[in-house]
Amino acid sequence: MIRFDKVVKRFGDVTVLRELDFHVRPGERVTLIGPSGSGKTTILRLLMTLERVTSGTIEVDGQYLSHMRRGDRLVPADERHLRQVRKKVGMVFQQFNLFPNMNVLRNITEAPVRALGVPRDQAEAKARELLEMVELADKADEHPSRLSGGQQQRVAIARALAMEPEVLLLDEVTSALDPELVSGVQCLLRDIAQQGNLTLLCVTHEMRFARDISDRVLMFDQGQIVEEGDPEQIFTEPTHQRTRDFLQAVLGA
């Protein structure tokens, strides 16, 4: 579903991703862990086409992000192709990123109506279903500023799901929340991960959440994957010294 092939990403003189190769299978739930500043968010931003690769290729569901096929040639992607691929990918951000001037319902319906051309009444019916699911059915008419951080993040999750993405990217989704709100959002995401056929790529510093939500964990450091495995193996018997050091630092073990 997702394939990175020799992806290099530089910002000026700084190389953040070094010939990075990895793949995520359809329906798989994968978590990226690793030190701060190692490039995890950059991977998600590349998938959202918020950044472009310096070299290498990224595929989502068999389509390149930066190129498209014309006959048997690859040519640079045009806007239409990018819109097509972007539809497959949804993201929930650390800072919620809700539209402050729109009520909750409108926050959820805006993208399906504008980007997918879904009729407004249909988009609203779907949004109300999603609000039920995230237990905010009574907040449809509120503006985001009147909601707690946890409630805002639930709206952001509903908004991402309203686009019916095939891939959902989660970037540190609970790190801006007050501690007492974290577990509610994590439980919701765990349910979503376990129910659907969604492919999940998650970045988190919360190792327990990583363990609960993933089929596979990738330990990422200095622009490359240094170790990967199922959560049980990575968290109990990491083989790479960098993984051991990292886990010791974050878990204080």
Ligand SMILES: Nc1ncnc2c1ncn2[C@@H]1O[C@H](COP(=O)(O)OP(=O)(O)OP(=O)(O)O)[C@@H](O)[C@H]1O
């Ligand atoms: N637009 C940008 N311009 C210049 N440098 C950038 C840009 N975006 C990211 N970087 C740099 O790329 C490196 C990787 O950043 P990134 O946010 O991907 O790391 P991260 O692993 O997600 O970190 P954290 O866990 O702290 O969120 C950092 O050194 C950062 O300063």
